[in-house]
Amino acid sequence: MTVDKTSRAPLLDQAPGDLLPAELLGRHDGGKEALPALDRRGFLKAAALPCLACGLGGAAVFIPRLQAARAKVDESRFVREARFYEKQPYKKIKCVLCPRECVIDDRERGYCGARENRGGTYYTLVHSRVCSAHIDPIEKKPFFHVYPGTTAFSIATAGCNVNCKMCQNWEISQVRPEQVRSVYLPPRELAALARQNGCKAIAYTYTEPVIFYEYMVDSADAGHAEGVKSVVVTGGYINRKPLEELCRHVDAIKVDLKAFSEKYYEEIVNGKLKPVLDGLVTIKSRGMWTEIVYLVVPTLNDGDDEFRGLAKWVKAELGPDVPVHFSRFHPEYLLKNLPPTPLKTLERAKAIADSEGLHYVYLGNVPGHPAESTYCPRCHKKIIDRVGYLVRSVHIKKGRCEFCNQEIPGVWGS
Amino acid sequence: MGSDRRVSRRSFSRWSLAGLLLPAGACRAGVEQRGVAGTSSPPERSKVVVARDEKVRSGRSRLDEARVLDLLDRSLQALYGCDSPSEAWRRVAGLGKVIGLKVNCLAGKGASTHRVLVEAVCERLQQAGVPAKNLIVWDRLSSDLESAGFRINERGNKPRCIGNDIYGYDSELMAYGRVGSLVCNTLTRRCDAVINLPVLKDHSIAGVTIALKNFFGAIHNPNKYHLNVGDPYVADAYMLEPIRTKARLHICDAFNVQYEGGPSYLPQWSWPYNGLLVSADPVALDSIGRRIIEEKRAAEGFPSLKDQKREPTYIATAADKDHRLGIADPGRIDVVEV
């Protein structure tokens, strides 16, 4: 799945009783679990909740804990006919949104759990069905070359099209939409909230936005109408056609490249590497800004050869200016038996990538490390000074280094 | 369940008579296969009872309640080697204080566990001393249960009938092999034992879905485990402790067998087999069930599951040295026809 690796999922910060509500915890009081609509007042009220993730550097956080009312929920408002599928005989369908290409019988769901065949028509069950919402620094995604120092209105719906053993957010990514609390947040409302809260962008993150593709695209369009950008945090496990279309709607895409070996993808991710690499090439070829995060997991994807292979491939296929973030692993989910990544391993990865000629190699989840900052590849001066997610200074003007006028690639805005 | 079914006078008196004639504990020793799940020494052989009755239908599709009861009685008696059905049912009733009945209702009417069968099991268990409220009929979703003709019930002196969406899932993540899941509260907290009531069906991805795979309905994320024809996921999911230890008896509804096009209900490939498959060994039951489906497919001109690249290899995996959930080798399974 896609993880905002520098943070824990919002729901993880809640008390256990809030963590797995609805179907996962069940109902013990005889009432029916409700998924109430989030009206603007309610949402803003929720926004006033204490900042539960401030310790992680969130500029402001709100969490939709909107379970006061217990009413019968109209689930139909989350359901829209899905895009990118083919009808087959006997009411089967084939979903071609992602490389998994699930063939699904009537009344069944795809691997992601967020799409369902109903009588031979395929539906997304998660349009406007937000299970997690935060206002985060954009650095937390992480995007280091996209509007530094701004915030992103970050949302997720439940489900994912892979199943990573180290997933930090499995309580929302590895469940079905009806198994977690969600709020109804249609695209125009989302865009308006992002703008009202001063966010530069909407970020589709925490789970895997590919599985809420229709909502993401509609929201990106609604955001642009409000002057709000859209950034995507994805595992990149998506077919070419929907990816090309997505590139026409959003402003930047960060890809979690989870390893540089098919073996790791098969055994740890439950997916395949090649479509992700192909996707990165497609993103680049469409002129879309992209950054790569590589979560370094001790003993599983931390070999010199793998780091070097990755760096060589990035340089050859995407160019040396694509930022690569080597991020620290923390034991989670089904990989609790491994230790956190040693700092030395991360520094070794950076040294190898630097030596291969990549211009922007960062370390993640190591607050205070010098490799959190951006340095000009020509004069080597610090041009974005970061501590954690805090941006202390930016020395880039009109996309150029203030000290030596070197062009610095990214989405800097005016 | 919907009907608050009482024991009919006819069946009750027949039972009482049988009970009077037999001393308690008259079942033959060594015949019963207990759940062999995960034990270090699985039995040398397993037994699967195949019970059929060509006259089990009272109408074109309606099942005759009395004949279903009779099939059940004969099956259990044969499985446990008892001289009377009442003794066999007493053994079933002794499996636990609160007994769950895991049905399979995903496909709606036509390819789901028949309500008549479930009511018959409940009736016999009540006669054997289990209070109605200590019986829980369950499946993944309440809406699936309703679409198969069950009525949701949470209270009163009736068997409970409820989906995991209402009782929820245990918050502890359980893992085995390639599976990591939350298990439903019905299984972890409410039942001491489970009688598994699957359907005999072809499955477009996993080859077949019978006893082992029916417990995908006990975990929160079954959609993740259909990769590689369900192998080893089906076997791994069954290894989760509450499933492995509480699933004690498997009564497979084979009144209609979906031999092609499953798990959906497609009437053109639904075969009125008019029977039950009963075993304490889910692997043996799946092995024999798979054979029945394969034979019917061959007779109807369909390719084998292997030729269609959906051979249910998870059945053999469930029997391997890591899982030891039962016996997959048909040569070591005694098929008892009644």
Ligand code: SF4
């Ligand atoms: S998006 Fe979901 S249903 Fe579609 S192919 Fe991917 S995992 Fe399967």
